[in-house]
Amino acid sequence: MLAIGEFSRLTHLSVRTLRRYHDADLLVPATVDDASGYRYYSADQIPTAQVIHRLRELDVPLAEVRRIVRSADPATRADLVADHLRRLESELARTRAAVVSLRRLLRPDPAPLQVELRSVPATTVAAVEGDVELDDVLPWYSGAMAELDALVSQPTGAPGGLYDNSLFEVGRGHLVVYRPTSRPPRGGRVRPVTLPAVELAAATHVGDHDDIQVTYGELGAWVVGNALAVAGPVRETYLVGPRDTADPSAWRTEIGWPVFRVATRAAVAGRPGGTASA
Incomplete structure (x- = not known):
């Protein structure tokens, strides 16, 4: 039998921690002296103590640690x-x-964001679309793109997606994932979809997607600063991505917002009979 101090030195668990684990019924001493209350441990308990120590280093909750060490x-x-x-x-x-x-x-x-305003004509693409929860976007996108890859043998451009504004506003929205091709096929969820003609304010996000929302914010500030308003679902075009290279620094994602010019308060108020409005 090992006294609690000896067991502490062997397992790198403090005496205080060992007492707490005993009180939590997680690591019960082999025996407790009735007269003195001293706790004694067996050498066989050392591996269990070490497992508990590692699990706690990983922030596994005590209740879950108990389930793990008690499972046969x-x-x-x-x-x-x-x-x-x-x-x-x-x-x-x-x-x-x-x-x-x-x-x-x-x-x-x-660095200032480089934004391009351009007209994009209506285009018919091979696409998969559906209503998706925000938390499910990545797996849904992966599945949809796998179907497109299986059917689109000769793409004519980079893949992309349309993301409905409600996806970000309420956590659920309509998604369209597509691949440009001269003859869009049908099969499974894949079908031809015509993307409408739009005026786009477009900027390219460089690198990993971890901070892509920052580019979104910068593009949004540019849109507002140039008296433009968002007129439809955002478009993303994956010029270079994880499908092309494992190097995140090489990734390029174009963000395009359909926009239209809005009248300023001063311009509206200056028209004959006009009034400024929000």
Whole structure:
């Protein structure tokens, strides 16, 4: 039997932590002296203590740690750990995206965004469309693009997507993912769709998609500053992306907002019989 101090040194768990784990019924001593209340551990408990220590380093909640160490089935233990690791990876991805965005937003002298106004004619493309929850956009996009890749053998341009404004405003909206081709096929969810003619304010986001919302914001500020208003779903064109290269620094995503020019308050008020309005 090992006294709690000895067990602490062997497992790198403090005496205070061992007592807390005992109180939480997570790591119960092999025996407790009735007279003195001293806790004693067996050498067989060292691996269990080390597992608990590693799980807690990964921020696994105590209740889940208890389930893992008490499970007799190795496959069940592995599944429980894998579930938590997936959650950690997701949290790390969100943290990384936030850090990238903040660094760009807090730059003292951000580079000016290059915006192009251009007319885009109506175009018939091969497309998959549907109403999608915001949290499901990435898997839905991947599935839709896989169907397009399977049917469109000779694309005539970069793939793209139309994202309804309600997707960002209320968390659910209409999506159209497409590939330009001279003869759009039909099959599964793929069908010909005609994208309407638009006037686009377009800018290219360079690099990883973690801070693409910053480019959205800069483009939006440019639109407002030039007395324009958004007139439809945003268009993204994936000039270079993960499908083309694993190097995020090489990715290029064009963001295009259909726009129209709006009258300023002064212009409206200056017309015969005109009044300024919001």
